[in-house]
Amino acid sequence: MSIVVMRPGLLTTIQDRGRAGYRQLGIRSCGVMDPVAARVANLLAANSDDAAVLEITLLGPTLRFEQATWIGLAGAEFQATLDGRLLLNNARHWIEAGATLELKQALHGCRAYLAVAGGIAVPQILGSCSTDLRSGWGGFQGRALQASDVLRITLPSDSAGASPSQTNWSVELPVQSSEREHQIPVIAGTEQSWFTRTSWETLLATPYTMTPASDRMGYRLQGEPLSLEQPRELLSTASLRGNIQVPSNGQPIVLMADHPTTGGYPVIATAATSAWPILAQAKPGDELRFVETTREEARQMLVEQEQELKKLAHAIELRISP
Amino acid sequence: MLFPLADNAWILRWDDDSQQSTRQITALARTALNSFAADKIEVVPGLATLTFIPAGLFDEEVLRARIERLLEETDAVASEPSRMIELPICYDGECGPDLDEVAQHTGLSRDEVIARHLGGEYLVAMLGFSPGFPYLRGLPPELATPRRATPRLQIPAGSVGIAGPQTGIYPQATPGGWQLLGRTPVLLFSLDQIPPTLLQPGDVVRFRRIGAKEFAALQDSAEKGSGR
Numbered sequence: 001m002s003i004v005v006m007r008p009g010l011l012t013t014i015q016d017r018g019r020a021g022y023r024q025l026g027i028r029s030c031g032v033m034d035p036v037a038a039r040v041a042n043l044l045a046a047n048s049d050d051a052a053v054l055e056i057t058l059l060g061p062t063l064r065f066e067q068a069t070w071i072g073l074a075g076a077e078f079q080a081t082l083d084g085r086l087l088l089n090n091a092r093h094w095i096e097a098g099a100t101l102e103l104k105q106a107l108h109g110c111r112a113y114l115a116v117a118g119g120i121a122v123p124q125i126l127g128s129c130s131t132d133l134r135s136g137w138g139g140f141q142g143r144a145l146q147a148s149d150v151l152r153i154t155l156p157s158d159s160a161g162a163s164p165s166q167t168n169w170s171v172e173l174p175v176q177s178s179e180r181e182h183q184i185p186v187i188a189g190t191e192q193s194w195f196t197r198t199s200w201e202t203l204l205a206t207p208y209t210m211t212p213a214s215d216r217m218g219y220r221l222q223g224e225p226l227s228l229e230q231p232r233e234l235l236s237t238a239s240l241r242g243n244i245q246v247p248s249n250g251q252p253i254v255l256m257a258d259h260p261t262t263g264g265y266p267v268i269a270t271a272a273t274s275a276w277p278i279l280a281q282a283k284p285g286d287e288l289r290f291v292e293t294t295r296e297e298a299r300q301m302l303v304e305q306e307q308e309l310k311k312l313a314h315a316i317e318l319r320i321s322p
Numbered sequence: 323m324l325f326p327l328a329d330n331a332w333i334l335r336w337d338d339d340s341q342q343s344t345r346q347i348t349a350l351a352r353t354a355l356n357s358f359a360a361d362k363i364e365v366v367p368g369l370a371t372l373t374f375i376p377a378g379l380f381d382e383e384v385l386r387a388r389i390e391r392l393l394e395e396t397d398a399v400a401s402e403p404s405r406m407i408e409l410p411i412c413y414d415g416e417c418g419p420d421l422d423e424v425a426q427h428t429g430l431s432r433d434e435v436i437a438r439h440l441g442g443e444y445l446v447a448m449l450g451f452s453p454g455f456p457y458l459r460g461l462p463p464e465l466a467t468p469r470r471a472t473p474r475l476q477i478p479a480g481s482v483g484i485a486g487p488q489t490g491i492y493p494q495a496t497p498g499g500w501q502l503l504g505r506t507p508v509l510l511f512s513l514d515q516i517p518p519t520l521l522q523p524g525d526v527v528r529f530r531r532i533g534a535k536e537f538a539a540l541q542d543s544a545e546k547g548s549g550r
Binding site (some may be wrong): 022026027260263295298299 | 325326327328329330331333339351355359362364365366367368369370371373375377379448449450451452453454455457494513517518519522523
């Protein structure tokens with residue numbers, strides 16, 4: 001059972017929940033940028049949460065399925081078509097053998113996830129299928145998909161042989177991302193007190209624009225510059241996804257899934273974990289607005305997000321189980 | 323001192339990055355590694371920090387208590403002998419392209435730079451920057467040399483470099499701006515091994531000088547051994 005890549009799209013990679021347990025050796029976590037959309041895609045394909053999915057960025061791929069299977073498609077709206085017929089987003093679809101799935105440009109958001117029933121089969125590297133683009137390992141040969149790559153599927157779908165009818169239902173993601181302007185709750189960072197009082201106020205009061213030099217490692221932002229009270233050196237320390245670090249030019253960088261494990265730039269704030277999906281759906285040119293929150297509030301937001309996902313998981317299960 | 327970090331992590335901080343704090347940090351990291359990994363909590367040493375990063379939300383009080391218990395229990399472990407690893411190093415020709423620059427900066431002769439470098443004992447404080455890149459403590463202070471004005475686009479794997487008072491070894495070929503003293507033929511990183519890095523935080527490294535011929539022979543067998 002396989003999928004042939006006809007056109008790869010802008011940046012289509014295989015990801016799962018990330019490579020855990022090796023940060024102390026300098027090995028990046030990577031993994032899906034939008035863990036909520038990826039999880040919903042897997043739910044729709046009746047997969048476990050840790051199944052490997054395709055992460056699709058801004059411009060989607062064209063894929064030919066060699067065998068019939070169910071897929072789950074969730075996240076940014078890409079105007080997906082199956083043999084020319086428009087497909088619902090955030091939905092589950094039956095793909096006939098020989099059918100061609102085409103994803104065009106992202107209309108809303110930046111990233112979509114395609115899960116295939118059974119999961120995409122690639123060798124695990126250090127316990128994960130995630131592509132580490134920088135190191136060149138994991139996923140499909142350590143790189144983004146290219147034309148004529150052939151992806152293997154773990155298991156033939158258990159519905160193979162049947163010819164299920166078209167799906168006409170979709171779900172709503174528990175995280176709604178807005179257009180062009182995104183609110184990101186942030187917690188004061190470890191070096192917040194190193195910055196001038198004005199810098200902290202500026203970070204919270206003025207918008208920061210995502211520049212085109214943003215990628216899976218980090219988002220380079222542009223806006224009012226932030227400055228330290230006095231020049232100070234930070235000793236290398238563990239970095240966290242969501243850290244907003246400020247190099248000497250004063251323009252903040254938000255660390256994303258492929259960030260290096262350690263760093264030496266002062267961290268003014270860290271985005272709440274529950275905001276990872278919002279960040280993942282922001283694209284170059286969009287504005288980020290940072291809103292101060294506390295550790296407790298940020299944890300509560302994550303708890304609520306998890307509860308919403310559990311409810312959604314239950315609802316999807318009820319709909320797809322025979 | 324233990325502090326909450328972001329919405330889910332915890333961080334232990336030291337006031338300085340002395341030899342003693344490095345020994346404490348790496349001893350704690352070693353002790354924590356297995357027990358915390360079982361609960362999907364990553365434990366990452368920095369130069370004056372130790373960060374605990376759970377995979378998902380973790381009960382605040384439980385995790386705090388576990389880290390405090392780790393601190394109490396590790397005092398005894400800190401005196402455990404570190405692993406000593408001897409790395410062959412070649413300083414000749416292309417292996418040590420910046421020896422002259424380091425000699426010039428430090429006012430020492432090439433041979434003196436080599437002798438002092440060989441005399442050092444280096445503690446692996448942390449790994450970071452790139453997969454398996456060790457930050458080594460213990461560079462003789464007189465060898466400290468600022469990084470190169472223009473970084474190199476490609477530094478061969480195994481290159482031993484200096485940046486100011488810091489020293490490290492490039493495990494893979496990468497761009498970089500450190501002054502290169504010599505090169506080890508030993509494979510520092512391989513995905514075919516678990517763990518994939520030869521060096522772990524807390525290991526002690528000593529260098530043994532080899533010539534260009536032995537370097538080539540060892541490099542050859544390292545490549546064959548890795549199956550690549």
